[in-house]
Amino acid sequence: MTKSRDMAGPVTMHSVAKAAGVSPMTVSNTFKYPERVQEETRRRVCEVAAELGYIPNHAAGNLASGQSRVIGAVIPSIKNSSFYKYVRGMQDAAAQGGYELVLQIADTKRHEMAAIRTFIGLRVAGLTLVGNEHEDQAADLLRKTGVPVVEAWVHGDPLDMAVGYSSAAATRAMVDHLVAAGRQHIGFVGYAGDVAGRYTERLPAFEQRMREYGLEPHLCHLADEADGFGAGSKALDALCRMGASIDAVLCPTDIVAAGVLFECGRRGWKVPERLAVAGWGDYEIASEISPQLTTIQPNAYEMGHSAIEMVIARSSGLSVQMRTRDTGFGVVERASTRLAPIGVD
Amino acid sequence: MTKSRDMAGPVTMHSVAKAAGVSPMTVSNTFKYPERVQEETRRRVCEVAAELGYIPNHAAGNLASGQSRVIGAVIPSIKNSSFYKYVRGMQDAAAQGGYELVLQIADTKRHEMAAIRTFIGLRVAGLTLVGNEHEDQAADLLRKTGVPVVEAWVHGDPLDMAVGYSSAAATRAMVDHLVAAGRQHIGFVGYAGDVAGRYTERLPAFEQRMREYGLEPHLCHLADEADGFGAGSKALDALCRMGASIDAVLCPTDIVAAGVLFECGRRGWKVPERLAVAGWGDYEIASEISPQLTTIQPNAYEMGHSAIEMVIARSSGLSVQMRTRDTGFGVVERASTRLAPIGVD
């Protein structure tokens, strides 16, 4: 059963050194500064290390050097594809810089706090968060320890650094699009969950833009989940119960928008004739569902890539002039909002 | 700008001890063995620690004790909700046991190998993998280092420990269901990607079961992605191009099945009348899409929970009798396969 597991004691740098007939420092240099070690010696060390299955003890290296090649990322959810490209971007950037990326999922502020503690306990080189709403302690801690931190998916006013796009601008752009498509009675579905940072800008922006058009902006419903199809039907129910008959709805995510589409199917409402539906996030489902969803495209990959670049820059002591980056967004116009509406007033 | 970042040197156990007027060991004990420290002293130490924002250096503790409270989990993708419940289960079990869970995404064997190296470098208490196909080096390494490893989503023959359900049994159950619903010409959509461990059992099981029914099993197409809606249309195209007219299709994931549903919509095919569609995974979309999807429900949460329990048991030196656990599965029968077919032969 347990045979051949753990028989030879742990493989340390020391044991590799002895086996290769060199000093421990030479082994260390072989991995950290290969150019300092002669070709021949290096080859031998690498061979022996591979044979013994030696993996440098990052904990010890970290302790001795005060440096780390690991970056921590806290993401709020993996329930849908929202963060897929973001994580890909982070991974690629980390790999390019010779760093490793490890993740933690935290769907509440409290969990986010715990995740930050874990990462700081691990003495990571830096970390990335999503949103700009954190527990008070978190901000303190991050400031005190001075770890490089990037807040992603938000725009401006960073704890340390930030990368993202303006949700307000995107909201305005979407309202502009819906109005240009002839919609007047636009419903807004918001999100009232805990880690809401990247949602909070949207409602005020929506209300203001609607007012600028002289339209009534008070058609809104705050869902308690942003990631579920179920939220779509609930939101549509709630909006209808508010009395005014809407001809368009702006959803917090494509998933919620898809949920609205499903609910429209159940009610026999034609989209976009009866109701125009706009999503957010440009998930894969947006271009596959029928009708295809108009949505906000957030450049998630570049956001992730930039986030890690910024962490690496700061962590390697480079002076960072750009404390914030704007990765922009796009409005992807598709069938779910395209046609002029049938009058519903 | 940079004011108040990193001004006071790093907060170590030593500085906390000095500030609290005790020896470093007392601080250490306060955190590790609170019962060894007098109430009064402990309170003071905790206060000072909180005030200074002290977070124990896990790297140092790990080095000194040779123990770790961090468990690493490698998951193949977060592109869809497949692993959401699995990760939740792992997180809950880790929290219950006083451990921390960190994740890495690895969508190929090569990336999985890198992730394993990183985790071993970090000297985690144990780790979980998905599937049972790994690079040869990975198996060697894991055996040599003796870290507790659980392979999840698979059934039997573990590297160390395993938890999951039998994909073969689930495949057979699904074929039984389709045949019972009157289907004769069943197409199979497989997956030919890199980290295919938990898919490979399915095709042989499908073929065998079909033969047992005296049905032709050779309607199959191996998609290069298991996570995309796009794979659904491609797969349906491919199956049709193979000549035989199918009246049912068994997909590797609910996402692919949803893609098939979308493609059926484009073609004007009625589901389930013209084609019965079966998914796999019981994703949220399965119960929201119209028609609702028949699918395999894999008890992902329990799988994650068990995986971490097993890691913790082994890591805390308990003798582990159960090296494998079967968390079972269910067949969720819904509208996408419910009705008897219109004859298509």
Added chain:
DNA sequence: TTTTGATTTTGTAGCGCTACAATGGCAGAG
């Protein structure tokens, strides 16, 4: 041959923490 300068290799010390053994203090028993 000796000297110089560059290159390669090797000690030394210590990172922050914990296991372990040893210390000190303090009650009650003798």
Added chain:
DNA sequence: CTCTGCCATTGTAGCGCTACAAAATCAAAA
């Protein structure tokens, strides 16, 4: 008043690695 036993607290040593400086090696120059 001393002794025993028990608890709370404190040194000591060392985990595996790296920064730094010192030492060894060697080729070419003097």
